[in-house]
Amino acid sequence: MNVVETSLQGCLLIEPKVFRDDRGLFLEVYRKDAYAVAGMEADFVQDNHSRSAKGVLRGIHFQDMSAPMAKLVRCTAGRIFDVAVDLRTGSPQFGRWFGVELSADNMKQLYVPVGFGHAFLALSETADLQYKCSAYWAPAAERVLAWNDPELAIDWPVRQPILSPRDQKGESLKEYRERPAFTYPLPDPPRKGEGIAYPLPDPPNASNARIARSARLAWAGGPDKGEGIRSPLLRQGFCHLLEVVDVAQNVVL
Numbered sequence: 001m002n003v004v005e006t007s008l009q010g011c012l013l014i015e016p017k018v019f020r021d022d023r024g025l026f027l028e029v030y031r032k033d034a035y036a037v038a039g040m041e042a043d044f045v046q047d048n049h050s051r052s053a054k055g056v057l058r059g060i061h062f063q064d065m066s067a068p069m070a071k072l073v074r075c076t077a078g079r080i081f082d083v084a085v086d087l088r089t090g091s092p093q094f095g096r097w098f099g100v101e102l103s104a105d106n107m108k109q110l111y112v113p114v115g116f117g118h119a120f121l122a123l124s125e126t127a128d129l130q131y132k133c134s135a136y137w138a139p140a141a142e143r144v145l146a147w148n149d150p151e152l153a154i155d156w157p158v159r160q161p162i163l164s165p166r167d168q169k170g171e172s173l174k175e176y177r178e179r180p181a182f183t184y185p186l187p188d189p190p191r192k193g194e195g196i197a198y199p200l201p202d203p204p205n206a207s208n209a210r211i212a213r214s215a216r217l218a219w220a221g222g223p224d225k226g227e228g229i230r231s232p233l234l235r236q237g238f239c240h241l242l243e244v245v246d247v248a249q250n251v252v253l
Contacts, residue, residue, distance in 0.1 A: 048132075072112075
């Protein structure tokens with residue numbers, strides 16, 4: 001594959017290698033080790049697929065640092081105009097955007113790292129967008145920036161797109177500055193082996209103690225793996241599960 005640095009540091013355009021013959025074609029759409037070497041080290045946990053009619057614009061979406069999300073975006077049917085916006089206050093490129101056409105024909109992908117907003121516009125009669133996410137959808141963490149903010153001045157191919165009610169009410173860049181989701185540079189992610197120390201209830205008997213110990217090892221990544229649970233949503237859900245003790249004094253996991 002060919003990886004192209006865009007005008008926004010960290011935001012990358014991927015041109016996969018496509019093998020074609022008289023039978024059709026083959027390509028690798030994602031390979032973790034190769035993408036990590038190219039600078040895309042996000043640990044993807046969810047794949048999404050959306051379909052949009054021509055003129056539909058979705059965005060500018062992002063999740064704050066309580067559930068930060070990087071995305072790897074591609075168009076698998078039709079054509080879209082895909083946009084990333086640097087939202088890291090203090091960044092030399094804050095408020096700048098990059099746009100590119102992704103299509104089922106060119107098979108390009110756009111990597112949108114944490115700290116950036118993402119939006120796209122459907123250019124064809126219908127367009128299918130598939131994207132990998134490094135975090136689960138967290139409604140409390142999600143925010144929307146106005147697609148037509150004059151300070152951003154994104155050069156959209158249409159002037160009156162079809163918008164959801166939520167996207168019609170996106171905040172301005174000025175409002176975002178008053179309550180920024182990201183700063184530059186972003187904080188380092190947790191290192192391997194660094195678990196999150198949530199207090200757990202004392203197990204009521206020896207059997208539960210063994211279960212709780214196993215749970216704590218799983219929490220920290222296990223004695224062999226040494227890697228903790230990094231997703232905020234997983235940590236929160238796992239904590240709740242560990243705290244559930246039924247009336248028979250059995251820990252429910």
